[in-house]
Amino acid sequence: MREIAARPLTAEGFAPYGEVLEVKGAPDKIINQGLCGRHHDRAGMDFGPEGRAGISLFDAEPRALPYTLELVERHPEGSQAFLPMHQNEWLVIVAEPGEGENDAPGAIHAFVAAPGQGINLRRGTWHGVLTPLHAPGLFAVVDRIGHTPNLEEHWLEEPLLITRG
DSSP states (O other), rough: OOEEEEEEHHHHTTTTTEEEEESSSSOOETTTTTEEEEEEEEOOOOOOOOOOEEEEEEEOOOSSSSEEEEEEEEEETTTTTEEESSOEEEEEEEEEOOOSSOOOOOEEEEEEEEETTTTEOTTTTOOOOEEEEESSEEEEEEEOSSSSSSOEEEEEEEEEEEOOO
């Protein structure tokens, strides 16, 4: 079985796939009587011409490292943001775009998100399923709500073992 090591999630390393959502640096604006820093417009949300934004709550069972990855998925009609409702690290898995006629995913990368880090996946980005590493696995998810199909799954020919880097 092939193996890759998950590395820490950074804005620079994740940039090809979307945005890291975190409070970092000075806020864009101070609001609420000077008691709140607003870090404004941190994700390029995309819901396509036929969709709208929706907020869902996901409660995923925790997994452990090393983790065996067998399946990736993507959402061709819209972006998808994951906002943890806990202060635990979690695993983020993405794949480069594939080449060729079948549009299968390319090279796979894994990141460990630190407490307080969320992500926004760009439309059509191949990614692993929601993978919390500790309970509770509670996330707010902002994604496309619409009437057209928005999920494609791809089972890997050979599972991939993800370890801590």
